[in-house]
Amino acid sequence: MKLVVAIVRPERLNAVLEELYKADVQGLTITRVQGHGGEREQVETYRGMTVKMELSEKVRLDIGVSNHFVEPTVKAILKAAHTGSVGDGKIFVLPVEKVYRIRTGEQDEAAVTPVGVPAHG
Amino acid sequence: MKLVVAIVRPERLNAVLEELYKADVQGLTITRVQGHGGEREQVETYRGMTVKMELSEKVRLDIGVSNHFVEPTVKAILKAAHTGSVGDGKIFVLPVEKVYRIRTGEQDEAAVTPVGVPAHG
């Protein structure tokens, strides 16, 4: 089991969700985050005060998947989140030791297969 | 050391916190997130426009615990967050290599034992 953590542009979120759906990835959790990287900061002015905004809005996706699902998931994100200009974001793949589905207590494999969707592999 | 990551319903949060307290788990961090899974989406209408809401409000808990604490922690969450209807959420257990307590620089075990609470095990 792995946890795929992706940081993407907010305006690409819908596209990413579509692509993930096509890849049969349905369970996921998103968080609004702010990121800093190589992007040019934007400048803002409030009355006399000029500020540089170090952080830009991003969205973080956390997706728990079974091993053979990691690749399609990553592929889908790479495809849908890509714009080519600095700031597209990153994907991290983390090892997971155990997963539980709270509703049923099911574990691992079974736990990440959303209701009504046939388990894969 | 492990990091227990749980996604639960907002309305169950207080119950989960109580249960965790009973299990002597005090240190934790929560994040407001949105999730997608098997739940029925809700439909909203704004003027002529009808939209399906893919994402439902959830709360994410991140709890760093020493190994022998993983089980009670997971048990507590499974118990308190459970409603039985689709959307109860997931628990992920991730391996952790190192933990530091910023205030003291303490590491691992010592780092996750909140002040004033006797270290366990």
Place this chain on the structure above:
Amino acid sequence: MKLVVAIVRPERLNAVLEELYKADVQGLTITRVQGHGGEREQVETYRGMTVKMELSEKVRLDIGVSNHFVEPTVKAILKAAHTGSVGDGKIFVLPVEKVYRIRTGEQDEAAVTPVGVPAHG
């Protein structure tokens, strides 16, 4: 590759960012979170109702770094986030199996080196 997850006080965020910059760490993602630990809760009153606030505002940093970068990163955070009073927060170091840069598809090492900054080591 590791993912350094740090929970710090909001008012220390700018200091932490400065320190990280000095340590040549540029890529990072932050999230506004709420934490519970050993801190004294604050009491609030709304009309007749008195409430104890269990959770205090924190900021979470997620920083993906190559192994030899873990130490300087942790050091920088420990230094800049420290105030000495309860509530300074924690640092977790998690193993990462793979990292992708969405813009280029680059992986691991290469993926976490922001544009225009020479890769280290």
Place this chain on the structure above:
Amino acid sequence: MNQGDIAWMLTATALVLLMTPALAFFYGGLVRGKNALNTMMMSFVALGFVGVLWALAGYSLALSPGGPFVGGLSHVLLRGVTLEASGAIPHLLFMAFQGTFAIITAALISGAIVERMRFSAYLVFISLWMLTVYAPVAHWVWAADGWLYNWGALDFAGGTVVHINAGVAAFVAALVLGPRKDYARQAFLPHNVPFTLLGAGLLWFGWFGFNGGSALGANTSAALAFVTTMLAPAATLVVWTLLDLVRNRKATAVGAATAIVVGLVAITPAAGHVSPISAILLGGIAAVPSYYALLFRVRTRLDDSLDVVAAHGLGGMVGALLTGVFSEKAWSGVADGLLFGNPGQLWIQTAAVLATIVYSAAVSFTLLKVIGAVMPLRALASEEALGLDVSQHGEEAYAEGDGAILVLPDRETPTAPAFASATAQGGRS
């Protein structure tokens, strides 16, 4: 008719109408974000339903000649409500001014049952309530042939008719509907206190029309009512702030907003009857009972969620009784109160208060039971957990739009997987 009187009454009517949106914000800020729109809508719809019903029938029942207990039907459908003078202003304008009172009174009740009442049941309730409770009580107190009017009860701008009346109905409604899920187990915090302050500020502003306008002209009585409406809440705010500081060294903003409303409620029946100095005393005194009523209420099982009883019911009673104490013929030209040698007035006031309480409680209770027999009064527990904005109105107050999938009306496919429908659209543009 004199243009000056018309000018002021036009202004006053607009000011009172603004109080209902203001109430929407006062209330809306105090609830949780997931119920913000529902709470605000409970005020806004009153502008529509109560407003129209008032013109069609309510005005006639309240203020056309009839018996001592209710008006007649002579002005139904605004028959005979023309531009001819009624007092110093056009009859039609008088009707509208009175209508704005009916609207806000009905909306006030909502504070007791927010975050759980079904919206359609609420709609039915306030519509019937205005016709069966508000209109008659208004007739008692303000109509030339109303029994309390002829008995000499003093109510300058609606302490009994508006505030006690709404407060009692709120008490009954909170009892009948029962407390919110997890009430007294969990803390429900105001999601936007600035909105509550905005509401309080606009309410005060509008209240100058409410009390000042009740003189029905731009005369010295209006000036007196106006100034007491400025001084009394100021005094309430001072006392409330000091009570807060003494109790736990923190002057709360929600408290300040509440104090302003309590002071306004308390001066309402007295506005044109008492001296400015008495207004300051009255406002200061009125802070105390409501302040402690709030502290007490949370220990009870009565989930009067936004404390309509403590603020309007109790505040209104204190005001109505103190009107019987502080009234000064020298200022109002009407009647003296206890302090000025006319203890009788206090008894009349007390009787008026009790009569209003009994009638409002009885009929409000009956109404709710009847409606409850026809349709559920409460939202489902699951709807309450989800929030009434989404469950009752199909909207969010503060939508992010993340993962919102547009459903094109002409190709609505509720069954099809959501992302797919999105993809479909992806295809067409």
Place this chain on the structure above:
Amino acid sequence: MNQGDIAWMLTATALVLLMTPALAFFYGGLVRGKNALNTMMMSFVALGFVGVLWALAGYSLALSPGGPFVGGLSHVLLRGVTLEASGAIPHLLFMAFQGTFAIITAALISGAIVERMRFSAYLVFISLWMLTVYAPVAHWVWAADGWLYNWGALDFAGGTVVHINAGVAAFVAALVLGPRKDYARQAFLPHNVPFTLLGAGLLWFGWFGFNGGSALGANTSAALAFVTTMLAPAATLVVWTLLDLVRNRKATAVGAATAIVVGLVAITPAAGHVSPISAILLGGIAAVPSYYALLFRVRTRLDDSLDVVAAHGLGGMVGALLTGVFSEKAWSGVADGLLFGNPGQLWIQTAAVLATIVYSAAVSFTLLKVIGAVMPLRALASEEALGLDVSQHGEEAYAEGDGAILVLPDRETPTAPAFASATAQGGRS
């Protein structure tokens, strides 16, 4: 001159001026958070640019003696606009009252092109539009030598001049600018519906000055216009709510806010011409076309983002035509409509509507094309994605301040790495 008339017109003018900030909130709440300030600024700048231009030239073009189609230059730079009476009030005050109409009319258009138009292009557009479209049409309808005025077209407070005029310009602007990026692919949700409700509440409040003030004095005509302005939107709100409940068992808050505005728009031309009961009917009827126009619009490619056409354009037309139906000389002393035996009025109204549509469409289109030839009308796609608040105004509506690095003016170093500049400052304190 009588103080009562002056008192009311001072109040009315202040009320109408408040409508433009109110519109900023009505519109601002409906857009996404990243465009909130831009949307609000589009209303606020009208207070400045249109306001000043009105005084300098617009007033003269609109309301000084001239030909049937446009006014003269006799009042340019306010020459001859003194404190002498014009009607019942000082000429200067009349000029100001009319100015507040020009301001809000220009601001109304912005609803069609929010979230994508370049701010400076917008500034130029509304400035020229007021001079070339608003002023002439106002002259047609309200000037003693205007052709529609002399032809007997009824427009009590600006159904054609203000609402149809703005609605048509909005339609043209939406077409010329084209839809927002991802329009009809993604859902754009209102970021703050309470703001929209606040706007609706304040608009209603201000509209009492708009319609009531159009009687230009504190007279019975003002009273009639005032009361119809209270009853018509109430009826629209009732009908709209019921349509919502019937359609999908949910009464929406955005719908309620919209209904209020539609009702206000519809009664505007009729306010002083119809009976109160007719106003209720008119308001109720007006809900229907706009309600379905909204449902239809989203199926089209016309990104009239905040539905100015459906609310103001269509609402204005329905109101203007129904004025020709419900007008009652018995109430207004002016003219009867179809229902009262004067079908001719309906044709005059129709002609006035058509004339306004044609002229407004033609000139608005030309203006946009000309401006578009000189400067880009639209923000870049990247700016649209980032949000117009940051890209056009260099601000965020709701800034957290996380990682905001202060740049001291005297040591601005745009090239130097940001954190470093922060460090530098770290050094100095």
Place this chain on the structure above:
Amino acid sequence: MNQGDIAWMLTATALVLLMTPALAFFYGGLVRGKNALNTMMMSFVALGFVGVLWALAGYSLALSPGGPFVGGLSHVLLRGVTLEASGAIPHLLFMAFQGTFAIITAALISGAIVERMRFSAYLVFISLWMLTVYAPVAHWVWAADGWLYNWGALDFAGGTVVHINAGVAAFVAALVLGPRKDYARQAFLPHNVPFTLLGAGLLWFGWFGFNGGSALGANTSAALAFVTTMLAPAATLVVWTLLDLVRNRKATAVGAATAIVVGLVAITPAAGHVSPISAILLGGIAAVPSYYALLFRVRTRLDDSLDVVAAHGLGGMVGALLTGVFSEKAWSGVADGLLFGNPGQLWIQTAAVLATIVYSAAVSFTLLKVIGAVMPLRALASEEALGLDVSQHGEEAYAEGDGAILVLPDRETPTAPAFASATAQGGRS
């Protein structure tokens, strides 16, 4: 007395009272979210404390007959303040109208010391300041026996009394309290710019009562003051927007809100004294010094957090002096200024400005030092970091309620572990 005059003054008084809640939003939007309530409360409490003190003593000190420097005690506790006419309106109403000025003047000062001053110290300060600084200066300028009044200083609605006075006190307060923690190191961003725009809109609306009402009747002078109050800020807004666009091609919303206030401040002393065209010039000119003062202030160590000095102090001075330049007897019937052949007026204006500056600075400084000797003026650094809403008021402006544990009053157990107390409650329901 004439109803028209009373009607307008009732309206005007309500409008000015609304300015203080409006100010709460103008200021509240500009601070960080954790200090929003504290900032708003600083305005709201003035409604209570200053309002009551004004009635009890302030009015007498300011406007009862006394010496050239301060009024007497004849009207203390409102003795002799009746419904008899004072000028065209009831004396009591005049007192109330003047009171609303005292309230907002005191509240204006708070902008300089937000986000750090202890609330109780602030309460004491503004209460004493109104009695010792505002009341005397008001007497100088507006009382029949005030020295500046008799000397012929022109201040139509309070440029010196209100704005310079508050601006100077703000300057002193900012100096005495010192800058906020991390000032000039970190950027403090406005947490809700729409609130600031709302405040600006409502301030403008209320200011029509402020300036228009200062004619104390519904006369041509009121009409002139009203219209100049509409035109001057419009011109300021235009010039400010252009300066913004020229400087960095972005017209800021905070700038627009500021411009409106600056224009209103500048026209205040001149409102009834200058021609409409002069008002446009005056408003346009006034934009420049304040615009650059803001740019300059941030380079200094003076943490006048919300720029009261630049907006009110400087704007007030510019307005007061330009009143000496543009005044036109032909319009006001009072006096001519420099441009109309009376250079002397400019010197009188200058003297009035200087006198106000010196007196206000001296007494404000003394007051703060005295209070500072009795109680701490500043919140602790830790309280400042936590935010003043929680530390001073025990509330959050926008509470989520996550992990909020209800403490039942009757079983308060501050020592017991929090979750446990929750469990206890879990047990009982």
